Amino acid sequence: MKKIGFIGLGLMGRGMSLNLLKANFPLTVWNRTRSKMKPLLDAGAEEGLSPKNVAERSDIIIDIVTDSSDVEEIILGDEGVIHGAKPGAVVVDMSTISPITTRQIAEKLSKKGIHMLDAPVSGGDVGAREGTLSIMVGGELDVFQDCLPVFQAMGKTIVHVGGHGMGQIVKLCNQILVGLNMLAVAEAFMFASKAGVDLQKAYSAIVGGAAGSWQLTNNGAKLLKGDLEPGFKVKDYIKDLRLISETTAEMKLPLLGTSLVQQMFRILDAEGLRDKGTQAVIKAVEKIACDSFLRAL
Amino acid sequence: MKKIGFIGLGLMGRGMSLNLLKANFPLTVWNRTRSKMKPLLDAGAEEGLSPKNVAERSDIIIDIVTDSSDVEEIILGDEGVIHGAKPGAVVVDMSTISPITTRQIAEKLSKKGIHMLDAPVSGGDVGAREGTLSIMVGGELDVFQDCLPVFQAMGKTIVHVGGHGMGQIVKLCNQILVGLNMLAVAEAFMFASKAGVDLQKAYSAIVGGAAGSWQLTNNGAKLLKGDLEPGFKVKDYIKDLRLISETTAEMKLPLLGTSLVQQMFRILDAEGLRDKGTQAVIKAVEKIACDSFLRAL
Numbered sequence: 001m002k003k004i005g006f007i008g009l010g011l012m013g014r015g016m017s018l019n020l021l022k023a024n025f026p027l028t029v030w031n032r033t034r035s036k037m038k039p040l041l042d043a044g045a046e047e048g049l050s051p052k053n054v055a056e057r058s059d060i061i062i063d064i065v066t067d068s069s070d071v072e073e074i075i076l077g078d079e080g081v082i083h084g085a086k087p088g089a090v091v092v093d094m095s096t097i098s099p100i101t102t103r104q105i106a107e108k109l110s111k112k113g114i115h116m117l118d119a120p121v122s123g124g125d126v127g128a129r130e131g132t133l134s135i136m137v138g139g140e141l142d143v144f145q146d147c148l149p150v151f152q153a154m155g156k157t158i159v160h161v162g163g164h165g166m167g168q169i170v171k172l173c174n175q176i177l178v179g180l181n182m183l184a185v186a187e188a189f190m191f192a193s194k195a196g197v198d199l200q201k202a203y204s205a206i207v208g209g210a211a212g213s214w215q216l217t218n219n220g221a222k223l224l225k226g227d228l229e230p231g232f233k234v235k236d237y238i239k240d241l242r243l244i245s246e247t248t249a250e251m252k253l254p255l256l257g258t259s260l261v262q263q264m265f266r267i268l269d270a271e272g273l274r275d276k277g278t279q280a281v282i283k284a285v286e287k288i289a290c291d292s293f294l295r296a297l
Numbered sequence: 298m299k300k301i302g303f304i305g306l307g308l309m310g311r312g313m314s315l316n317l318l319k320a321n322f323p324l325t326v327w328n329r330t331r332s333k334m335k336p337l338l339d340a341g342a343e344e345g346l347s348p349k350n351v352a353e354r355s356d357i358i359i360d361i362v363t364d365s366s367d368v369e370e371i372i373l374g375d376e377g378v379i380h381g382a383k384p385g386a387v388v389v390d391m392s393t394i395s396p397i398t399t400r401q402i403a404e405k406l407s408k409k410g411i412h413m414l415d416a417p418v419s420g421g422d423v424g425a426r427e428g429t430l431s432i433m434v435g436g437e438l439d440v441f442q443d444c445l446p447v448f449q450a451m452g453k454t455i456v457h458v459g460g461h462g463m464g465q466i467v468k469l470c471n472q473i474l475v476g477l478n479m480l481a482v483a484e485a486f487m488f489a490s491k492a493g494v495d496l497q498k499a500y501s502a503i504v505g506g507a508a509g510s511w512q513l514t515n516n517g518a519k520l521l522k523g524d525l526e527p528g529f530k531v532k533d534y535i536k537d538l539r540l541i542s543e544t545t546a547e548m549k550l551p552l553l554g555t556s557l558v559q560q561m562f563r564i565l566d567a568e569g570l571r572d573k574g575t576q577a578v579i580k581a582v583e584k585i586a587c588d589s590f591l592r593a594l
Contacts, residue, residue: 099492122506136502159502162494169492170499173485177508180481180554187552188473191541194550195396195466197459202467205433205456209419210529211474213510232507244488253491254585255484257477260557288551 001025004150005058007051007074007081008065008095009036012121015128016064016094016154018043023153030054051075055084055091060150064094064121067239068101075105087113090143092150094135096120098243099165099172100250106139106164115143118164120171121155124231132156136174138167172247175240178232178278179261181215186282186293189223193293199224219279226294230277234268237278241265298322301447302355304348304371304378305362305392306333309418312425313361313391313451315340320450327351348372352381357447358388361418364536365394372402384410387440389447391432393417395540396462396469397547403436403461412440415461417468418452421528429453433471435464469544472537475529475575476558478512483579483590486520490590496521516576523591527574531565534575538562 001024006017009031021027021043029040030048041047048054051074055061061081063074071093075081081091091109093102093116106116117139127133133155137144144160151158161170188211192202203224207216219231241262248255267284268274276283286293298321303314306328318324318340326337327345338344345351348371352358358378360371368390372378378388388406390399390413403413414436424430430452434441441457448455458467485508489499500521504513516528538559545552564581565571573580583590 122503122508124507134502134506136499157502157505159498161498161502166492166494169489169494170502173489173494173499174503174506174508176485176488177481177503177510177513180477180484181508181510183554184474184477184481187477187554188470191473191545191548191550191552191555192466192470194548195463195544197463197466197470201456201458202433202470205431205454205458205467206419206471206474208454209431209471210421210511210515211419211471211478213474213478213512214507215510216474218507247492248488251488251491253488253588255488255582256557256561256585257480257484257554258488260553264553285552288553291550 002059002150003028003057005030005048005054005061007031007054007061007063009040010064011125012128013064014039015125017045019131019154020150021045025150025153028054028057050079051077051081052079052084055081055089058089060090060092060147061085062092062094066095068097071095071097072101072105076108082109082112082114085112085114088115090115090117090147092117092119092147094119094121096171096240096243097168099168099247102138102165102168115140116164117143117147118167119151120167122171122174123155136161136167136170138162138165138169172240172244175237176244176255176258178215179237179241180257181213182219182278182281183261183264184213185216185220185223186285189220189282190285190289190293194289194291219277222277222279223282228276228280230275232278233274234265234276234278234280235274238265238269238274299356299447300325300354302327302345302351302358304328304351304358304360306337307361308422309425310361311336312422314342316428316451317447318342322447322450325351325354347376348374348378349376349381352378352386356386357444358382358386359391361391363392365398368392368394369398369402373405379406379409379411382409382411387412387414387444389414389416389444391416391418393468393537393540394465396465396544399435399462399465412437413461414440414444415464416448417464419468419471433458433464433467435459435462469537469541472534473541473552473555475512476534476538477554478510479516479575479578480558480561481510482513482517482520483582486517486579487582487586487590491586491588516574519574519576520579525573525577527572529575530571531562531573531575531577532571535562535566535571
């Protein structure tokens with residue numbers, strides 16, 4: 001059985017690495033904040049001393065951290081994976097980062113005979129815990145196939161979508177949809193609220209039809225309870241919007257709807273709502289409407 | 298069994314009235330273009346001579362036509378329903394029209410002892426044919442309950458959402474979601490296409506997750522085949538956007554996302570695409586992107 005290294009034991013990484021242990025993969029873990037390793041070590045993982053050290057002891061090195069610069073540090077830094085990984089090893093970056101950075105890292109690893117896959121996920125901490133993530137994978141097909149049993153321990157919908165960086169592109173595609181669908185829910189609820197409709201009834205009448213979406217079903221239901229707590233945090237989505245914005249600038253691609261979503265989330269940033277869930281976009285809609293949605297609840 | 302009158306035998310009205318016949322309701326029909334009555338008369342409906350005449354012969358008078366002014370003409374015009382309906386009769390307007398106009402009509406009918414329900418539908422011509430429409434109903438609760446068996450012959454999700462006009466409000470709420478969700482699909486596909494991803498793979502990877510929506514599943518699949526034929530026509534959605542715009546102006550409610558959707562559909566209008574399906578919004582996204590999405594197919 002392949003030896004797995006796992007770097008980044010945040011809300012996502014913790015659930016995912018525990019699922020790898022459950023599937024009996026030998027696991028070496030590392031996290032910048034060392035205390036976060038404890039639950040994994042208790043569950044049977046070995047302790048890595050650095051990303052480099054994890055790589056020395058693993059066939060497949062997975063990382064899931066926040067941003068492009070974090071991934072660069074972990075893979076290419078002084079104590080990075082690139083200095084420990086054996087030729088033929090595979091680095092699997094499951095973070096959501098820039099597709100451009102992804103291709104640069106893949107090229108540097110390739111020069112040392114190390115393979116790379118970009119494999120960002122969708123499905124949140126619940127999906128990570130329950131092993132039901134969607135995983136969109138970019139990189140060479142045969143490398144993907146070698147790693148498939150590992151992905152299957154963590155996710156349900158696993159699709160190889162193309163070469164290096166394409167996993168990231170599809171993830172950003174996912175995030176374009178997520179943001180506009182969420183804005184749709186917020187504007188529809190603000191409209192219904194202002195018109196004095198019973199929101200619960202309106203929700204029941206439309207949730208199953210052509211207006212339906214995952215965002216309406218799930219974040220819509222949260223809004224009906226006035227619940228702004230995260231599933232997916234505003235600050236993480238703001239990062240994704242920045243990645244979309246960087247990537248579309250590179251492509252010379254204007255996307256008006258997505259650009260509006262970015263401005264709406266900037267309002268949330270200005271209002272100090274970075275740690276709320278993305279359904280808090282209702283607060284930006286309210287700000288612009290000079291009225292409160294929640295009074296209708 | 299209540300005697301039903303049915304006015305407006307277009308794509309929607311035809312399927313709905315045939316379902317009423319199947320449920321054994323005695324039916325009198327009328328349509329401005331008389332030839333469209335033929336299939337109903339062949340199926341056992343009686344021929345009405347005018348909206349007034351239909352109303353004289355019915356306990357419940359249903360209409361489904363295009364716009365606010367059509368409904369006013371049919372109900373309040375010289376040969377209108379108001380001049381034939383008995384006190385205690387119910388007028389059920391299943392068109393999508395202005396909630397403000399709806400309330401005005403309800404008030405005029407009320408002075409003659411005639412009840413009114415606004416009961417717009419969602420689910421398209423397929424839903425009309427198969428009797429699976431969503432029906433969102435505004436008006437008095439006991440009148441709604443009296444008419445429930447009639448609605449059940451035409452639809453599946455039937456919700457009483459509030460007083461006069463509230464059915465229309467919830468329908469517009471539905472249309473806010475439909476438009477932004479469709480724009481989301483178009484921008485996501487344009488992004489994926491420009492980045493060179495295999496669109497079919499991208500679609501498979503994201504359709505079942507947090508990015509999912511009815512619009513992605515259905516109109517997204519059509520776009521993957523380059524199919525711009527209607528389901529729901531651009532020109533009908535442009536009318537709904539006008540109703541949303543009128544209603545939000547009255548409410549003093551700014552909705553930036555919905556307003557952007559309206560401008561995108563104005564591009565389709567300018568491009569002569571009124572008879573295409575709403576998924577043709579990809580053409581507006583392409584116009585702004587100065588690039589073609591379809592080349593990726």
